[in-house]
Each structure stands twice: as C-alpha cells, then as structure tokens.
Amino acid sequence: MTAFSANLGFLWTELPLPDAIRAAKAAGFQAVECHWPYDTPPQEVAVALRETGLPMLGLNTVRGQPGENGLAALPQRQQEARDAIDQAIAYARAIGTPxxxxxxxxxxxxxxxxxxVTNLRYASTQAAPHGITILIEPLNRYDAPGYFLQTSSQAAAILEDVARPNVKLMFDCYHLQIMEGxxxxxxxxxxPIIGHIQIASVxxxxxxxxxxxxxxHIYAHLETLGYKTPLGAEYKPRTTTDAGLGWLSAC
Structure with a gap:
C-alpha cells in the first residue's frame, strides 16, 4: 500500500505549522514535509511530531531576497547560500528531518x-555527520522560468560531478511530467539517485x-521497484485541503 506525506507548504496553510501536522495525522497521512518552517520555533514543531508520531521528511533552504528562488547556483552569493544551508541543516537536526x-x-x-556543485559539496559535508541527505529538484520552466535546474538529466549530471552519496534527486512528478514526460x-x-518523490496533478x-x-499506475510501478518512502503530496487544493482529500481515502 502506498504511503503519503502531506506537504504543509501547500496543505492546511491557514493553520500554524504544529496544528497543520496534527491535521495531517487526523487525515491519515503517514508523514509530513514543508517548505520554509523558520518562522516557527523548532521546539514547537518537534512537540507536534512527537505527539502525532509523524516524521517530517524534508524542508527547503530559504529563497533569498523577495523575487528570488534560492541561492546555491548564484555566483557571488556563496556566503549567503552557505548560511542558508547551515540554517536548514540546523533546523532539520532540531526536528529530526532526514x-x-x-x-x-x-x-x-x-x-x-x-x-x-561547490555549494552542494559544502552542503554534503555539513549534512553527512548528522545523517541528512541533500536534495536537488528540477522545476519546470513555466512555473519557475529561469530556474537553474530544470530536468532530471541535468540533475543527474550535476550529481555525478558532486559525487557524494548523500546528495540526491527530488523527483517531482508534476514538474518532470511537464518538462520530460x-x-x-x-x-x-x-x-538509484532519487531521494524523494512528490506528486500533483498535471x-x-x-x-x-x-x-x-x-x-x-505510478504507485503500482514504484511498488514493483521496491520504493517504500511516503510520496510527497505537494499539490494546491482546488478549494480547501479537507474538501479535497477524497483521493487519499481512495488509495
């Protein structure tokens, strides 16, 4: 049976993060993940995770200044990128995020x-002692025009150059169906290079x-491949999160 992780960057956004974790548990999700949790003290998130028994599978480095979408591929911004990496790893450690x-x-x-590549090697070095995996995610050119990473083949080549076992691909089916099919x-x-998979309609x-x-079909195929990690439900509800959960009960 396929397991799912609620992406709280899009689901139950009207709730404080700890309450969104509780809502995900009540809805039947087996895990949670988020985008940028930094406005919430990690102790509050940790309490909600312990209370529900849900793991927080992942979080993002900050986007940077308004209008930016990350820092790690920006020349001349290396210190800011590394500060963002350090911040994310520290938060992940505090709440047990892998x-x-x-x-x-x-x-x-x-x-x-x-x-x-240089910043990913730095992130790998900082994350490895704590058992944390670094993910990179291609984003489609329509939702994120100009984003540096756009395809799984580009990501695979970068991962080959980085050559660190704890740096992997976040395979978002939504973005990659648009870019590659x-x-x-x-x-x-x-x-072999996938660290996490996410889903949404296209x-x-x-x-x-x-x-x-x-x-x-995708769920059945992943089962045949032996993939066991909960799939990240990173979608934007048509109305409210609760009103759109029929898909979850049908799985």
Missing part, C-alpha cells in the same frame, strides 16, 4: 553550474486525482 532541499535559484551558464521510464532509470497542480498523469 532531507534538506537546497534551492538553486535563478541562474544559467557555466559559472552558475560550478557554483551549484515518460515518468515510468524516468523513475526506473533515476531510482497541468493544474491540484489533487493527484485528475489530469494527464495516471497516478495509480
């Missing part, structure tokens, strides 16, 4: 690539019960 998504930002070219084959081929990014991706 994954940190290092956001690349809006950039292009060889200098940006070299900067990203052929999800079944890509999941099979990329499985093209509207709502509940994963409509659109052009046959998610029951």
């Amino acid at each position: 994954n940190v998504h290092v956001m690349a930002g809006f950039a292009e070219g060889a200098d940006a690539r070299a900067t990203f 052929d999800l079944t084959r890509h999941l099979t081929e990329r499985l 093209p509207d990014r709502s509940e994963p019960d409509c659109g052009e991706v046959n998610y029951p």
Whole structure:
C-alpha cells in the first residue's frame, strides 16, 4: 500500500505549522514535509511530531531576497547560500528531518553550474555527520522560468560531478511530467539517485486525482521497484485541503 506525506507548504496553510501536522495525522497521512518552517520555533514543531508520531521528511533552504528562488547556483552569493544551508541543516537536526532541499535559484551558464556543485559539496559535508541527505529538484520552466535546474538529466549530471552519496534527486512528478514526460521510464532509470518523490496533478497542480498523469499506475510501478518512502503530496487544493482529500481515502 502506498504511503503519503502531506506537504504543509501547500496543505492546511491557514493553520500554524504544529496544528497543520496534527491535521495531517487526523487525515491519515503517514508523514509530513514543508517548505520554509523558520518562522516557527523548532521546539514547537518537534512537540507536534512527537505527539502525532509523524516524521517530517524534508524542508527547503530559504529563497533569498523577495523575487528570488534560492541561492546555491548564484555566483557571488556563496556566503549567503552557505548560511542558508547551515540554517536548514540546523533546523532539520532540531526536528529530526532526514532531507534538506537546497534551492538553486535563478541562474544559467557555466559559472552558475560550478557554483551549484561547490555549494552542494559544502552542503554534503555539513549534512553527512548528522545523517541528512541533500536534495536537488528540477522545476519546470513555466512555473519557475529561469530556474537553474530544470530536468532530471541535468540533475543527474550535476550529481555525478558532486559525487557524494548523500546528495540526491527530488523527483517531482508534476514538474518532470511537464518538462520530460515518460515518468515510468524516468523513475526506473533515476531510482538509484532519487531521494524523494512528490506528486500533483498535471497541468493544474491540484489533487493527484485528475489530469494527464495516471497516478495509480505510478504507485503500482514504484511498488514493483521496491520504493517504500511516503510520496510527497505537494499539490494546491482546488478549494480547501479537507474538501479535497477524497483521493487519499481512495488509495
């Protein structure tokens, strides 16, 4: 049976983060994840996680200044990028989170690539003693035009250059269906470098019960591949989170 993680960056956003964790437990999710939890003291999040028994699977590094979308691939911003990495790892340690998504930002070219690789190696070194995995995520060019990382093949090449076992791919089916399609084959081929998988409908990014991706097929395929980690439900509810949870009870 497929397990799911509620992405609290999009779900129950009207609630404080600790209460959103409790709501996810009540709804039947097996885990939670978030985007930027830094306005909430980690002690409060840790209490809610212990109370519910849910793991917090992942969180993101900060975006940077208004209008930015990450820092790690921005030349001349290395210290800010590393401060963001340190902040994310410290928060992850405080709440027992095993994954940190290092956001690349809006950039292009060889200098940006070299900067990203260098910062990922730094993140790997800082995270490894704590058993934390660093994730990188391709974002589609329509939702995030100009984002440095856009495809799984680009990510795979970067991971090969970084060459650290605790740096992996966040395979977001929504973004990669838009950019590449052929999800079944890509999941099979990329499985050794995948650290986390996320889902949402395509093209509207709502509940994963409509659109052009046959998610029951994806769930069955992942089961045959032996993938056990809860899938991240990172979608934008059509109305309210609670009103749209029929897909979860149907799984």
